[in-house]
Amino acid sequence: MSDRLVVSTRKGLFWVERGNGDWRVAHVDFLGDNVSIALHDLRTGYDYAALNHGHFGVKLHRRENGVWTEIAAPAYPPKPEGLVDRDGWGKDIPYSLINIFSLETGGPDEDGLLWCGTIPGGLFRSRDHGATWELIRSLWDNPKRQQWMGGGTDWPAIHSICIDPRDSAIVRIGVSCGGVWETRDGGNAWECRAHGMFAAFLPPELGRDPNVQDPHRLAQSRSAPDRLWAQHHNGIFRSDDASASWREIADVRPSSSASPSPSIRASRTRPGSCRQSRTSAAFPSRESSSSPAHATPARRSTFSARGCRRSTPMTSSIATRWTSTRAATGSPSPPRPADSTSAKTRATAGGRSPTDCRRRMRSGSFPDPTFRRPAHVVALCAFM
Amino acid sequence: MARVVFTANLQRHVECPAAEAEGATVREALEAVFRMNDRLRGYVLDDQQALRRHMAIVVDGKPLRDRVHLSDPISAESAVYVLQALSGG
Numbered sequence: 263m264s265d266r267l268v269v270s271t272r273k274g275l276f277w278v279e280r281g282n283g284d285w286r287v288a289h290v291d292f293l294g295d296n297v298s299i300a301l302h303d304l305r306t307g308y309d310y311a312a313l314n315h316g317h318f319g320v321k322l323h324r325r326e327n328g329v330w331t332e333i334a335a336p337a338y339p340p341k342p343e344g345l346v347d348r349d350g351w352g353k354d355i356p357y358s359l360i361n362i363f364s365l366e367t368g369g370p371d372e373d374g375l376l377w378c379g380t381i382p383g384g385l386f387r388s389r390d391h392g393a394t395w396e397l398i399r400s401l402w403d404n405p406k407r408q409q410w411m412g413g414g415t416d417w418p419a420i421h422s423i424c425i426d427p428r429d430s431a432i433v434r435i436g437v438s439c440g441g442v443w444e445t446r447d448g449g450n451a452w453e454c455r456a457h458g459m460f461a462a463f464l465p466p467e468l469g470r471d472p473n474v475q476d477p478h479r480l481a482q483s484r485s486a487p488d489r490l491w492a493q494h495h496n497g498i499f500r501s502d503d504a505s506a507s508w509r510e511i512a513d514v515r516p517s518s519s520a521s522p523s524p525s526i527r528a529s530r531t532r533p534g535s536c537r538q539s540r541t542s543a544a545f546p547s548r549e550s551s552s553s554p555a556h557a558t559p560a561r562r563s564t565f566s567a568r569g570c571r572r573s574t575p576m577t578s579s580i581a582t583r584w585t586s587t588r589a590a591t592g593s594p595s596p597p598r599p600a601d602s603t604s605a606k607t608r609a610t611a612g613g614r615s616p617t618d619c620r621r622r623m624r625s626g627s628f629p630d631p632t633f634r635r636p637a638h639v640v641a642l643c644a645f646m
Numbered sequence: 647m648a649r650v651v652f653t654a655n656l657q658r659h660v661e662c663p664a665a666e667a668e669g670a671t672v673r674e675a676l677e678a679v680f681r682m683n684d685r686l687r688g689y690v691l692d693d694q695q696a697l698r699r700h701m702a703i704v705v706d707g708k709p710l711r712d713r714v715h716l717s718d719p720i721s722a723e724s725a726v727y728v729l730q731a732l733s734g735g
Contacts, residue, residue: 317700317730318659318689332685338693358693 270297275311291330292323301365303391305373310392312362320359324392335359336378336386336395349418350411350439350474355382360416366423369430379420379435383410387449398449406454409473410440413495424480426504428487434505436477436492442505458508461496648675648724652686655730662686667726672703673716675726690728702731 267278267285275297277289291297292313298320301310309325312335322335341347341357349355360381368375378386378395384402386395401407410418419438426432431448434455441456456472468474476495483489488504491511499508647666656662662683669675680687692698696714703710703718704727710718720726 315659315689317698318656319692319698321659321688335688337688341694356692 268300270300272296298362299365303367314361333392350409363419364423369425372430377423381415381419382417385420401452406473413439421478422480424482427484436480439474439476441472441475442477455505459499648720650726652728653730660685672718700731702729
């Protein structure tokens with residue numbers, strides 16, 4: 263376990279350290295401000311913190327040599343006059359930074375490179391330690407992006423960013439709600455890779471559409487990199503073929519539910535396996551029993567009280583191992599039915615295509631009278 | 647020149663004392679201020695250079711009408727207040 267936690271909260275950035283068998287808050291930065299996420303760059307030693315000032319917008323700060331300085335925040339380009347750009351719910355997409363939802367360093371061979379995932383769904387890249395940012399147009403301009411939708415947030419959120427340890431040009435992102443997307447060439451071309459994931463809380467024609475899945479947190483095994491895990495709003499999924507396909511991991515302790523969000527991380531001691539954390543306890547997944555017992559420590563791991571947001575090196579040679587968690591801003595997605603099987607059984611919208619289903623949602627005719635909603639889905643509809 | 651005054655709550659994040667600014671519209675006056683204080687821009691305007699959703703501007707006692715283009719006219723004697731909107735009831 264790490265000796266330091268960096269906890270992003272609505273009331274500041276808390277540095278929590280372990281000593282003498284106990285944990286204590288050693289330091290607080292940005293006291294009183296809403297810190298949506300923080301990042302430590304092991305390549306440079308820089309720290310980054312994203313602040314959401316509400317009225318005054320979203321800002322990004324970088325710490326060098328102990329001094330925080332505001333740097334450029336990602337900015338959306340001018341929206342073309344007359345352009346209609348709506349999300350999967352039919353809501354107009356703002357061309358403005360609503361929040362920074364994920365922040366990640368590039369690979370060790372990519373000096374200064376940072377990735378930044380935002381609401382309303384834009385992925386940004388910096389090649390100069392955050393001094394300037396570019397919107398990844400290849401993803402933003404993909405017409406499938408307009409099928410993405412917000413869950414617990416008003417618009418789609420890029421929830422996590424996962425750099426492949428074998429090749430830094432291979433990047434996977436989890437979009438809430440827009441599935442897992444992968445680039446193999448550093449961001450020029452993208453492919454949706456969420457086949458096998460499902461959302462039992464959606465009508466059946468839509469629930470298996472890869473492009474509306476709700477992966478929150480992606481984690482990748484460093485020693486067996488074809489293995490990935492996804493903390494999905496519907497539960498936990500695992501891929502053994504580098505995200506080409508996914509299957510659900512059901513009935514695991516403490517919960518396979520994502521409400522409240524459990525966090526998963528690659529196991530540090532059992533590479534190829536993962537652990538799930540909630541509050542201060544970490545539970546080994548039964549998946550670990552079938553995992554290869556490689557000796558290499560996992561590079562990426564997270565620990566959080568709720569909704570882990572940070573992948574972090576965990577090798578024992580690193581003196582300042584740390585992790586950060588995002589501010590507890592509520593579940594980014596609607597609640598999940600506790601009994602997905604019964605939910606699926608009751609959800610009988612019947613035989614329509616995902617496109618039809620979206621059209622009905624936009625027109626206000628969703629859910630139709632044949633869709634029998636479990637109580638959890640009633641809550642989803644009420645929230646919307 | 648018009649006088650442009652920023653809410654004290656902004657001072658906590660970015661230094662922005664009251665300023666004298668030339669311009670025939672609110673946009674022109676603000677641009678004059680931003681030329682001297684570029685970091686302030688992002689605290690007042692969004693990515694599309696419209697007034698942030700939860701910000702308000704009052705010109706000579708009247709709320710700003712054009713929140714997108716900020717084309718409301720001002721005079722050399724105008725007082726322009728850049729404020730936080732009360733949000734959430």
